[in-house]
Amino acid sequence: MVKIWDLVAILLIVLVPNVSSYDRPGTKKNIVMHSSNDDPMSTEQVHISLVGPDKMRISWITKHTAMPTVVYGTTSGKYDGSANGTSSSYHYLMVYRSGQINNVVIGPLKPNTVYYYKCGGPSSTQEFNFKTPPSQFPINFAVAGDIGTTEWSKSTLDHVSKWEHDVFIIPGDLSYADFWQPVWDTFGRMVQPLASKRPWMVTQGNHEVEQLPVLHRKGFTAYNNRWRMPFEESGSTSNLYYSFNVVGVHVIMLGSYTDFEPGSEQYQWLEKDLKSIDRKTTPWLMAVIHAPWYNTNEAHQGEKESVDMKESMETLLYNARVDLVFSGHVHAYERFNRVYQDKFDKCGPVYINIGDGGNKEGLAKNYRDPSPAISLFREASFGHGELAVMNATHAQWKWKRNDDDVSVEKDSVWLTSLSADSSCRI
Numbered sequence: 001m002v003k004i005w006d007l008v009a010i011l012l013i014v015l016v017p018n019v020s021s022y023d024r025p026g027t028k029k030n031i032v033m034h035s036s037n038d039d040p041m042s043t044e045q046v047h048i049s050l051v052g053p054d055k056m057r058i059s060w061i062t063k064h065t066a067m068p069t070v071v072y073g074t075t076s077g078k079y080d081g082s083a084n085g086t087s088s089s090y091h092y093l094m095v096y097r098s099g100q101i102n103n104v105v106i107g108p109l110k111p112n113t114v115y116y117y118k119c120g121g122p123s124s125t126q127e128f129n130f131k132t133p134p135s136q137f138p139i140n141f142a143v144a145g146d147i148g149t150t151e152w153s154k155s156t157l158d159h160v161s162k163w164e165h166d167v168f169i170i171p172g173d174l175s176y177a178d179f180w181q182p183v184w185d186t187f188g189r190m191v192q193p194l195a196s197k198r199p200w201m202v203t204q205g206n207h208e209v210e211q212l213p214v215l216h217r218k219g220f221t222a223y224n225n226r227w228r229m230p231f232e233e234s235g236s237t238s239n240l241y242y243s244f245n246v247v248g249v250h251v252i253m254l255g256s257y258t259d260f261e262p263g264s265e266q267y268q269w270l271e272k273d274l275k276s277i278d279r280k281t282t283p284w285l286m287a288v289i290h291a292p293w294y295n296t297n298e299a300h301q302g303e304k305e306s307v308d309m310k311e312s313m314e315t316l317l318y319n320a321r322v323d324l325v326f327s328g329h330v331h332a333y334e335r336f337n338r339v340y341q342d343k344f345d346k347c348g349p350v351y352i353n354i355g356d357g358g359n360k361e362g363l364a365k366n367y368r369d370p371s372p373a374i375s376l377f378r379e380a381s382f383g384h385g386e387l388a389v390m391n392a393t394h395a396q397w398k399w400k401r402n403d404d405d406v407s408v409e410k411d412s413v414w415l416t417s418l419s420a421d422s423s424c425r426i
């Protein structure tokens with residue numbers, strides 16, 4: 001097997017172009033986590049995600065075939081609810097086979113309630129718990145992209161876990177497996193303590209593609225199998241883009257690495273999704289992409305996933321009065337003013353680049369100078385963001401950097417929803 005992977009590594013150098021145009025500094029070492037239980041039926045890599053207004057998807061992996069069943073209830077040790085789901089597995093390059101990947105949707109669930117659950121049925125030895133989002137404001141979103149499996153990654157997640165958030169938004173680049181599939185397993189084990197307690201809503205990045213000429217022609221194999229999102233519930237035909245509502249916020253998760261040109265399936269879906277939004281029900285509207293449309297860092301300039309997608313979809317988001325656009329990809333933090341077509345526009349979205357979760361590639365430290373007026377704050381540090389949507393009109397955004405493993409607030413701003421600004425109404 002070692003010789004096969006050595007061959008794969010050589011082919012990667014030859015077949016996969018190096019899109020990095022800058023030298024990244026080093027970072028902390030990668031974490032490797034093996035299964036802590038020899039029982040082939042034990043559950044691991046547990047994570048949850050929102051499905052519709054009152055359901056939750058429970059996802060986990062077992063080494064061998066097992067019934068995809070979840071029991072759950074509002075009292076520890078007492079499980080009044082039970083649901084069955086589906087299971088799958090995948091091969092990669094003929095040398096890796098995943099465990100059984102299980103997905104079970106449970107509900108209806110009560111809002112703002114702690115539920116206790118077991119994966120695999122009542123005889124399972126490990127009990128987990130999660131809290132459902134509230135039914136009304138306020139609601140808290142944690143945000144971080146480009147996470148990876150380094151000690152910095154773990155530090156970021158530790159800081160996130162200390163903030164009482166309701167949903168975690170990840171703008172792509174989850175594990176940084178980069179074709180080496182066991183890293184996906186390490187990532188799943190590393191995030192389980194947090195991802196089993198709060199819903200993780202993710203979109204894909206370039207490191208999720210894992211497509212190889214000749215060797216593995218189908219992209220997103222691991223991502224689509226391991227991280228199933230509620231795309232069907234929003235009328236999407238692809239796990240790579242979808243939307244969801246939570247309390248008074250409509251969140252659009254877009255795919256930077258699938259077709260986005262006018263007339264494409266994603267473009268047509270986005271047009272339809274935007275037209276369906278009722279700002280009286282969801283006064284806040286935010287979008288999540290991976291490759292940033294606005295970026296003053298030297299990293300990742302001129303890529304088609306940024307330039308062409310912006311040209312294709314920016315006007316759609318502007319005309320819908322999207323409040324915020326989060327992105328990753330650039331391993332640093334940057335917050336822009338409200339912008340449209342490269343200029344300040346009071347009715348445009350606030351763009352925030354937050355690809356600073358802790359990945360193995362290090363930080364993108366070089367910014368273009370002078371800083372343009374539309375860029376209000378930028379810093380090359382690992383960290384995470386906190387969005388507290390207080391009510392239908394106001395929200396507070398904070399960015400906290402990892403400073404010697406201590407979470408330090410470095411940027412903060414109050415935001416007003418565009419739906420509350422009469423001069424921006426269409």
